[in-house]
Amino acid sequence: MSTRVVRAVDVAVPGGSLRVGVWEAGPDAPTILAVHGVTSSHLAWEMLAEALPHVRIIAPDLRGRGRSNGVQGAAGMAAHADDLAAVCAALHAVPDLVVAHSMGAFVSVVFAHRHPDLVARLLLVDGGLPLAAPADLTPDELVAAILGPTAARLSRRFADVDDYLAFWRAHPAFADDWSPALEHYLAYDLEREPDGSYRPATSYATTVEDTVDMNTRDTVRNALDALTTPTTLVTVPRGLQDETPGLYPPVHLAAQLAAYPSVAHVAWPEFNHYTVVLSHAGADRLAALVEEQLAASVPHAP
Structure with missing residues (x-):
């Protein structure tokens, strides 16, 4: 678990309120807005927060996830993007950098399109391009x-927290990267049922809606076609089950990078889709890149 204290804030959005985690820093600290993946929560960024103690990090549970799973109404990339704008307004924040993983990267590309005044730079982690x-x-x-067992898990019930952790301990993605911080993140994902069992907090219906939107509709492609925000994409070679290829097979990735030449690209071969964020090694590597991005966003005097 992080030694930094995360503050919980509830922000009103259409249909309810979002739970937002805020890791505070000094009054002159840079701010990053961190956007998690499709079945995740704001605690996906706890290890990054630990690695960046001098950076203010604002990270919502997206609608349909975590403690925001009671928000009513449509989801999709545009709705999430507008929710991010509401979070920024409520916290009087104009982020120096948006860091986003997996589905959060698609949300953030659309966020940059719909609210360009709130997005100075984008750092996309294994997501964002088709x-x-x-x-x-x-x-x-x-x-x-696309999601395989990740989606099937949402309909399962677990006897207790230890049962849920045992499910994840057997997951191939974390065979070499188990940690107390990961356990804290996973335990947060659970909600108790009336019969005493536990279920993942993520809404399956919202997951379906978001997956269809980002893969079959024009919202993301239109945002990418109009993209002018400085953007860096990190990809990893292994996917949600530690399999190869990952979300971006090499030939497909090359075609996407050619289609969007303004997007800078770096490949990190040592991680899979989860451990690039949800391991201490991944968070440390990402923290170093965040530092580079924050330095690039600050104009230097001659």
Whole structure:
């Protein structure tokens, strides 16, 4: 668990309120807005917060996830982007950098399109450019094809927190990267049912809606076509099950980078889709890149 204290803030959005985690720093500290992935929460950024003690980090639970899973109404990339703008307004924040993982990267590209005054730079982690999604699938089939057991987990029930942690201990993505911080993140994901069992907090219906939106509609592509924000993409070679290829097979990735040449790209071969954020090594590597990005966003006197 992080030694930094995270402050919980509730921010009103259409349909309810978002839970937002804020790791405070000094009065002159830079601010990053951190946006998590499809079945994640703000605690995905706890290890990054530990690695960046001098940086203020604002990280919401997106609607349908974590303690924001009671928000009513439509989801999709535009709704999440507008929620991020509401978070910035409520906290009087204009981020120096937006850091986003997985689905959060797609949300953040749309955020930059809809609210360009709030996005100085984008750092996208294994997401944000179109995926090689199979065509002609039903929504449930599309979710299964992209997320696999990650989506199936959402309908499972667990006897207790230890049962849930045991499920994740057997997960191939974390075979070499288990930690107390990871356990803290995972335990936060649970909600108790009336019968005493536990279920993941993420809404399956919202997961389907978001997955369909970011893979089959024009919202993300239109935002990418209009992208002028300085943007860096980090990719990793292994996916959600530690499999190869990951979300961006090499040929597909090359085509996407050619289609969006303004997006700078770095590849980190030592991580999978989870451990690039949810391991201390991944968070430390990401923290160093955040430092570089923050330095680049500050104009230097001649």
